[in-house]
Each structure stands twice: as structure tokens, then as C-alpha cells.
Amino acid sequence: MAITISAGWSRSHSHRVNGASSPWFGGVLAVAALFLGGITAPVNASAQDSQPSVGGFQAPVDVDTLGLPGPRQPIFYRHDIHAGQYEISCKYCHFAAEVSQEPGLPTMSTCMGCHLVIGTGNPEVDKVRTAAAEGTPPEWVRIHNLPSYVRFPHMRHVNADVQCQDCHGPVEEMPQVYQYAPLKMGWCLDCHLDREVTTDCTACHY
Ligand code: HEC
Ligand code: HEC
Ligand code: HEC
Ligand code: HEC
Ligand code: HEC
Numbered sequence: 540m541a542i543t544i545s546a547g548w549s550r551s552h553s554h555r556v557n558g559a560s561s562p563w564f565g566g567v568l569a570v571a572a573l574f575l576g577g578i579t580a581p582v583n584a585s586a587q588d589s590q591p592s593v594g595g596f597q598a599p600v601d602v603d604t605l606g607l608p609g610p611r612q613p614i615f616y617r618h619d620i621h622a623g624q625y626e627i628s629c630k631y632c633h634f635a636a637e638v639s640q641e642p643g644l645p646t647m648s649t650c651m652g653c654h655l656v657i658g659t660g661n662p663e664v665d666k667v668r669t670a671a672a673e674g675t676p677p678e679w680v681r682i683h684n685l686p687s688y689v690r691f692p693h694m695r696h697v698n699a700d701v702q703c704q705d706c707h708g709p710v711e712e713m714p715q716v717y718q719y720a721p722l723k724m725g726w727c728l729d730c731h732l733d734r735e736v737t738t739d740c741t742a743c744h745y
């Protein structure tokens with residue numbers, strides 16, 4: 540079985556990073572160590588034998604950024620690499636998903652737990668490091684946005700075991716995130732009827 544190494548990385552490596560809780564620093568450094576383990580692991584016959592026979596998802600190396608759906612972001616952060624290929628849990632970065640109306644976006648120190656060491660020489664990673672060093676987080680373009688008269692409690696859905704992908708699509712395969720579901724009232728109601736959840740106007744409208 541062949542293992543392809545790209546820029547020092549075993550592309551078929553399949554560590555799963557479970558959601559840790561914030562504050563991040565200790566956990567994140569441990570995560571960085573996990574990834575460094577991936578880099579420095581010797582590739583020899585026995586290491587090859589221990590590779591899982593079914594490889595995980597592999598993010599494409601080259602993508603045509605002009606052809607991607609969704610808004611262009613200030614840094615080309617790729618969910619297909621992080622959540623797909625490296626299987627970093629969604630909640631590792633969107634840590635408020637279970638407890639808040641809004642899942643929230645990760646801070647630069649979450650990124651830097653890994654990018655202090657990973658990605659040297661990649662101009663997009665350099666932007667991450669500069670943003671962290673200067674204390675100027677990137678202004679991510681918001682993709683999903685309900686009108687302000689709609690109440691949407693994320694945590695109620697996440698805790699009821701509705702998967703992120705049911706509403707956001709296969710984010711772990713997206714080089715750039717786009718709006719997958721229509722987010723119209725009919726879409727909400729279809730699922731609520733299906734799951735025997737309230738369709739009372741005041742549940743969703745202020
Ligand atoms: C390593 C951190 C990280 C992980 C892991 C991660 N995300 Fe994200 N996510 C981000 C960042 C940064 C953004 C903002 C930039 C962007 O839109 O790509 C974002 C944006 C998003 C958005 C768009 C938010 C908006 O503006 O409407 C969705 C939806 C999302 N992530 C879902 C997921 C899901 C589902 C997973 C797991 C399959 C996941 N994310 C894993 C960091 C992460
Ligand atoms: C758990 C470790 C980890 C965390 C946390 C993490 N990354 Fe990464 N990141 C990686 C790995 C691994 C790669 C792939 C490096 C490679 O293939 O050379 C990568 C690659 C990248 C790249 C280069 C993508 C490309 O085009 O090749 C960017 C940009 C990036 N990350 C941004 C971020 C941002 C922004 C955050 C925080 C929201 C973040 N990363 C958090 C591990 C991490
Ligand atoms: C039942 C559908 C549904 C599920 C399940 C769901 N989302 Fe969302 N998500 C939405 C909607 C709708 C919005 C827009 C909310 C708004 O504008 O108030 C949104 C917005 C977001 C945002 C942008 C808001 C922010 O805080 O910046 C992120 C990030 C996100 N979702 C990530 C996730 C992740 C990660 C999961 C799984 C842990 C998840 N979502 C599960 C429907 C869903
Ligand atoms: C894929 C299925 C699904 C979709 C799509 C969905 N929901 Fe839900 N929603 C649920 C489930 C399941 C619950 C019940 C959670 C519980 O029992 O706590 C729920 C609960 C809720 C609640 C809490 C109701 C209460 O009892 O107080 C609100 C508010 C809500 N959803 C709003 C929305 C809105 C607004 C949308 C569309 C933007 C939406 N939902 C789309 C499945 C869905
Ligand atoms: C499960 C959540 C949910 C429930 C229940 C719900 N709505 Fe909505 N409603 C939404 C969402 C999301 C939007 C915004 C997206 C859209 O325009 O479809 C919306 C939009 C609207 C709008 C503005 C439509 C427009 O075209 O501008 C009206 C009016 C409305 N709802 C009335 C109601 C009434 C009346 C009820 C009760 C019979 C109700 N809604 C129940 C989720 C809900």
C-alpha cells in the first residue's frame with residue numbers, strides 16, 4: 540500500500556481530535572503535539588501495515604477558488620482540510636453550539652495552537668499568524684443570517700441530535716462554506732412537522 544507524503548504530511552493520517560473545552564491553550568498544544576506526531580512518525584513497513592485500510596476523506600490539493608460557491612473570506616480557511624481530512628470536531632471550533640443561541644467562531648488562539656508550528660511558508664497561514672500577532676482577527680463574512688424577527692436557538696437543535704450537516708450540508712467537504720439550506724419559514728416548518736416539534740408562531744417569532 541502506498542502512502543503519499545506531501546510537504547512532510549501523511550495525507551492518509553486519520554487522527555480524530557475530539558472537542559475539548561475552552562480555555563484552549565493546554566488542549567490546543569496537546570493537539571499540536573498530536574499533529575507533530577503525525578509529521579515525525581517514521582514511515583516504515585510496520586507503520587504502513589498499521590494504516591487503516593479504508594482511507595479517510597482527502598481534501599484536494601488544488602482548488603479553483605474562483606469557481607467555489609459562497610463568499611470569499613479574508614483568509615482561505617478550509618473546512619475540507621480541517622474538519623474533513625483531519626477530522627477536527629466541529630465543536631472544537633464552534634464551541635458554543637450546545638450552550639448558546641449562536642455557535643460562535645473560533646478565536647485566533649484556537650488557530651495558533653496548531654499554526655504556531657504547522658503551515659510555515661503557506662501565505663494563507665502567514666495571514667493567520669499576522670492576525671494573531673497584531674491582535675486583529677479577520678473579519679469573516681457572515682454566510683447564514685436569519686431576519687432579526689426570527690428566533691433560532693442553535694443549542695436546542697444540537698442537543699436534540701439534529702446534525703450540523705442536516706442544515707449546513709457537507710461542510711467537511713467544502714473548501715469554502717456556502718449556504719446550503721434555503722432557511723425559509725417553510726423549511727423550518729417541514730422539519731418541525733416531521734419531528735412533531737411546535738409550529739406555534741410565537742416559538743419562532745418575537
Ligand atoms: C479549526 C476550526 C474549525 C472547525 C474544526 C470547523 N469550523 Fe466552521 N468555521 C470556522 C471558521 C474560522 C469560520 C469562518 C470562516 C468561514 O466561513 O470559513 C467557520 C464558519 C462556519 C460556518 C459558516 C458560518 C456563517 O457565517 O454563517 C458554518 C456553517 C460552519 N463553520 C460549520 C462547521 C461545521 C458543520 C463543522 C464540522 C463539520 C465546522 N464548521 C468545523 C472554523 C472551524
Ligand atoms: C488541530 C490543528 C489545527 C487547528 C486548530 C487549525 N488548523 Fe489550520 N491547518 C491544520 C493542518 C494540519 C493543515 C494542513 C497543513 C498541510 O497540509 O500542509 C492546516 C492548514 C491551514 C491553512 C492552509 C490551507 C491550504 O490552503 O493549504 C490555513 C489558511 C489554515 N490552516 C487556517 C487556520 C485557521 C484560520 C484556523 C483557526 C480558525 C486553523 N487553521 C486552525 C491544522 C489546524
Ligand atoms: C436546525 C438547523 C441547524 C443545525 C442543526 C445547525 N445549524 Fe448552524 N445555523 C443554522 C441557521 C438557521 C443559522 C443562522 C442563524 C441566525 O442567523 O440567527 C446558523 C448559523 C450558524 C453559524 C453562524 C453563526 C455564528 O455564531 O457565527 C455557525 C458557525 C453555525 N451555524 C455552525 C453550526 C454547527 C457547528 C452546527 C453543529 C454543531 C450547527 N451549526 C447546527 C441552522 C442550523
Ligand atoms: C432538521 C430539523 C429542523 C429544522 C430544519 C429546524 N428545526 Fe427547529 N427544532 C427542531 C427540533 C428537533 C427541535 C426540538 C428541540 C427540543 O426538543 O428541545 C426544534 C426546536 C426549535 C425551537 C424551540 C421550540 C420550543 O419548544 O421552544 C425553535 C424556536 C426552533 N426550533 C426554531 C427553528 C427555526 C426558526 C428554524 C428555521 C430557521 C428551525 N427551527 C429549523 C428541528 C428542526
Ligand atoms: C419553526 C419556525 C417558524 C414558525 C413556527 C413560524 N415561522 Fe414565520 N418565519 C420563520 C422564518 C425562518 C422566517 C424568515 C424566512 C422567510 O422569510 O421565510 C419567517 C418569516 C415570516 C414572515 C415574513 C415573511 C416575509 O415574506 O417577509 C411572516 C409574516 C411570518 N413568518 C409569519 C408567521 C406566522 C403567522 C406563523 C404562525 C402561523 C409563523 N410565521 C410561524 C420561521 C417560523
